[in-house]
Amino acid sequence: xxxxxxxxxxxxxxxxxxxxxxxxxxxxxxxxxxxxxxxxxxxxxxxxxxxxxxxxxxxxxxxxxxxxxxxxxxxxxxxxxxxxxxxxxxxxxxxxxxxxxxxxxxxxxxxxxxxxxxxxxxxxxxxxxxxxxxxxxxxxxxxxxxxxxxxxxxxxxxxxxxxxxxxxxxxxxxxxxxxxxxxxxxxxxxxxxxxxxxxxxxxxxxxxxxxxxxxxxxxxxxxxxxxxxxxxxxxxxxxxxxxxxxxxxxxxxxxxxxxxxxxxxxxxxxxxxxxxxxxxxxxxxxxxxxxxxxxxxxxxxxxxxxxxxxxxxxxxxxxxxxxxxxxxxxxxxxxxxxxxxxxxxxxxxxxxxxxxxxxxxxxxxxxxxxxxxxxxxxxxxxxxxxxxxxxxxxxxxxxxxxxxxxxxxxxxxxxxxxxxxxxxxxxxxxxxxxxxxxxxxxxxxxxxxxxxxxxxxxxxxxxxxxxxxxxxxxxxxxxxxxxxxxxxxxxxxxxxxxxxxxxxxxxxxxxxxxxxxxxxxxxxxxxxxxxxxxxxxxxxxxxxxxxxxxxxxxxxxxxxxxxxxxxxxxxxxxxxxxxxxxxxxxxxxxxxxxxxxxxxxxxxxxxxxxxxxxxxxxxxxxxxxxxxxxxxxxxxxxxxxx
RNA sequence: GCCGGCGUAACUCAGUUGGUAGAGUAGCUGAUUUGUAAUCAGCCAGUCGUAGGUUCGAGUCCUAUCGCCGGCUCCA
Numbered sequence: 077x078x079x080x081x082x083x084x085x086x087x088x089x090x091x092x093x094x095x096x097x098x099x100x101x102x103x104x105x106x107x108x109x110x111x112x113x114x115x116x117x118x119x120x121x122x123x124x125x126x127x128x129x130x131x132x133x134x135x136x137x138x139x140x141x142x143x144x145x146x147x148x149x150x151x152x153x154x155x156x157x158x159x160x161x162x163x164x165x166x167x168x169x170x171x172x173x174x175x176x177x178x179x180x181x182x183x184x185x186x187x188x189x190x191x192x193x194x195x196x197x198x199x200x201x202x203x204x205x206x207x208x209x210x211x212x213x214x215x216x217x218x219x220x221x222x223x224x225x226x227x228x229x230x231x232x233x234x235x236x237x238x239x240x241x242x243x244x245x246x247x248x249x250x251x252x253x254x255x256x257x258x259x260x261x262x263x264x265x266x267x268x269x270x271x272x273x274x275x276x277x278x279x280x281x282x283x284x285x286x287x288x289x290x291x292x293x294x295x296x297x298x299x300x301x302x303x304x305x306x307x308x309x310x311x312x313x314x315x316x317x318x319x320x321x322x323x324x325x326x327x328x329x330x331x332x333x334x335x336x337x338x339x340x341x342x343x344x345x346x347x348x349x350x351x352x353x354x355x356x357x358x359x360x361x362x363x364x365x366x367x368x369x370x371x372x373x374x375x376x377x378x379x380x381x382x383x384x385x386x387x388x389x390x391x392x393x394x395x396x397x398x399x400x401x402x403x404x405x406x407x408x409x410x411x412x413x414x415x416x417x418x419x420x421x422x423x424x425x426x427x428x429x430x431x432x433x434x435x436x437x438x439x440x441x442x443x444x445x446x447x448x449x450x451x452x453x454x455x456x457x458x459x460x461x462x463x464x465x466x467x468x469x470x471x472x473x474x475x476x477x478x479x480x481x482x483x484x485x486x487x488x489x490x491x492x493x494x495x496x497x498x499x500x501x502x503x504x505x506x507x508x509x510x511x512x513x514x515x516x517x518x519x520x521x522x523x524x525x526x527x528x529x530x531x532x533x534x535x536x537x538x539x540x541x542x543x544x545x546x547x548x549x550x551x552x553x554x555x556x557x558x559x560x561x562x563x564x565x566x567x568x569x570x571x572x573x574x575x576x577x578x579x580x581x582x583x584x585x586x587x588x589x590x591x592x593x594x595x596x597x598x599x600x601x602x603x604x605x606x607x608x609x610x611x612x613x614x615x616x617x618x619x620x621x622x623x624x625x626x627x628x629x630x631x632x633x634x635x636x637x638x639x640x641x642x643x644x645x646x647x648x649x650x651x652x653x654x655x656x657x658x659x660x661x662x663x664x665x666x667x668x669x670x671x672x673x674x675x676x677x678x679x680x681x682x683x684x685x686x687x688x689x690x691x692x693x694x695x696x697x698x699x700x701x702x703x704x705x706x707x708x709x710x711x712x713x714x715x716x717x718x
Numbered sequence: 719g720c721c722g723g724c725g726u727a728a729c730u731c732a733g734u735u736g737g738u739a740g741a742g743u744a745g746c747u748g749a750u751u752u753g754u755a756a757u758c759a760g761c762c763a764g765u766c767g768u769a770g771g772u773u774c775g776a777g778u779c780c781u782a783u784c785g786c787c788g789g790c791u792c793c794a
Contacts, residue, residue, distance in 0.1 A: 190722060281789030282721020293721060296789075328729080337785055393794055413794065447719050450792070541794065629751050656751065664755035678753055690754065697754070
């Protein structure tokens with residue numbers, strides 16, 4: 077046995093070290109900067125502390141804040157610091173769990189009195205002291221008995237429950253401590269508390285122990301932390317930017333939509349400007365669907381309860397459906413989905429393989445009972461319109477249909493200015509129905525379609541619907557947030573339940589494949605995403621008002637009225653601001669209304685048959701002929717430039 | 719639904735230890751005729767979310783209820 081070991085770095089480089097070298101020493105040998113940034117290490121994919129001696133050849137990586145795994149270690153350590161601060165300030169508070177999350181960390185506490193916002197500041201101040209002390213994180217393995225003794229003495233009942241679970245899994249037990257704090261923890265941790273250069277506690281929320289509603293409710297404190305002040309500043313600025321783009325705020329400011337207390341939560345009122353935009357979106361959607369081989373259909377909003385029993389909705393989703401109501405002694409149900417209606421239409425007569433695939437699309441408004449606490453602007457509502465369609469096809473047509481749908485969806489999303497997308501393929505979940513052969517064929521055709529369109533995707537194992545596998549497409553908005561829009565789902569359930577058939581070339585009845593798909597998702601959600609993506613400054617083709625004519629003096633009002641008429645005659649959505657106000661005010665209001673084109677007219681322009689054009693957000697102006705201007709705007713509109 | 723916070727004029731908000739409401743914006747009226755992000759003046763504006771209660775007296779304290787916000791949970 078040699079006392080040299082060989083470490084393979086992520087870039088493929090092999091380095092030799094003396095057996096027992098620590099990860100920190102390896103980092104130092106690679107470079108001082110890496111040594112300074114190192115938070116933990118990864119050995120054969122397993123995260124470990126920097127002071128861990130390395131005893132064998134391995135795939136080796138230094139984890140810094142630049143990597144997701146490095147962030148996790150950093151945030152998890154921050155959670156420990158916060159937990160100490162809380163227990164120092166509020167003795168008797170029990171700790172539950174404190175993991176890292178997508179951006180930051182939380183820790184769940186059991187404390188009789190609720191935390192107040194002002195407590196967060198106190199906790200932050202105590203954390204600052206703990207960080208300033210810069211004490212080391214020290215981890216060690218221990219026996220089950222020792223851990224039980226330690227946590228029962230401390231009265232940490234949640235930790236004892238976790239120990240029971242660890243015992244059942246027969247996993248090793250380790251403790252991590254820093255300063256006066258010790259926690260049951262798998263590790264690893266950053267070397268010392270002083271590495272946390274900047275942090276902020278964000279909010280307090282209720283959360284159930286182990287996420288189960290029957291369990292005691294704990295108080296969860298959320299925070300973020302960074303190894304650099306600048307990163308915290310950037311994070312806080314990103315939050316502010318998101319707040320500035322909040323569709324609820326912009327929706328009110330731009331008079332696009334409202335939610336009315338008197339009408340009930342989660343029910344959207346589309347004001348004229350929002351409704352105009354919705355019409356533009358819907359018209360575009362219809363045109364594109366007709367171009368892409370779809371037929372448009374309409375279906376009712378209610379149906380007899382029996383239909384929903386047959387479809388399985390009452391069995392699976394009764395909790396999120398509005399309760400049924402009676403009409404002349406028959407129970408009826410407000411629709412939570414469009415599919416059973418399309419299926420009834422399909423069943424209204426016999427179908428031949430020659431007709432397939434049938435693609436039936438509908439902007440179908442559905443109603444679902446969402447618990448009051450989850451409602452959120454346009455993003456989570458109780459009544460919404462899906463851009464739904466159902467495709468009935470033969471087995472051999474599946475792959476092509478999926479490819480078509482995928483490309484169509486990407487085309488639609490790009491048309492609205494979304495360039496960055498992420499695609500997820502969700503496979504069969506444990507609880508599901510249908511033949512194994514159908515599932516694997518469907519999953520294979522989804523994969524094949526993705527491969528054919530040369531798109532990258534991630535597999536979300538076991539995340540499919542119970543009735544079939546699916547592809548979801550998320551768009552990335554202007555500030556990098558992901559929103560799920562498209563879903564393309566196989567359904568092995570409904571075709572069976574409704575005994576759908578078609579007559580094949582062989583004269584026999586066959587079962588069609590059924591695919592549900594929504595491309596934009598729901599018009600409400602999609603509209604909310606658009607508002608936030610564009611921060612309310614919509615491209616010309618979507619803007620409710622595309623241009624506004626701004627006379628400088630009343631003397632040119634007549635010329636401006638004619639100009640206004642001319643713009644409207646050319647199909648441009650134009651406004652005219654002929655109030656006796658100063659041009660400064662008119663510009664200001666047009667800017668805050670985020671109107672793409674401001675057309676300023678004074679005596680000079682009126683004389684020359686021109687206008688001075690100022691674009692939203694751009695101070696620079698340009699004097700152009702009216703006809704040129706109209707041609708430009710019309711072109712921009714028709715090409716749907718974003 | 720659960721935890722925490724918040725509900726004052728159409729909107730954004732102020733209102734000190736309980737003494738029966740105030741600002742800016744918007745709206746209306748008038749004056750002003752203006753060259754690229756707020757012209758001036760006047761007027762109108764609220765059973766302080768709702769319902770009870772404590773008190774001589776409640777926007778302020780208590781209870782219930784509705785709604786909103788941040789999370790949790792859920793999302794076919």
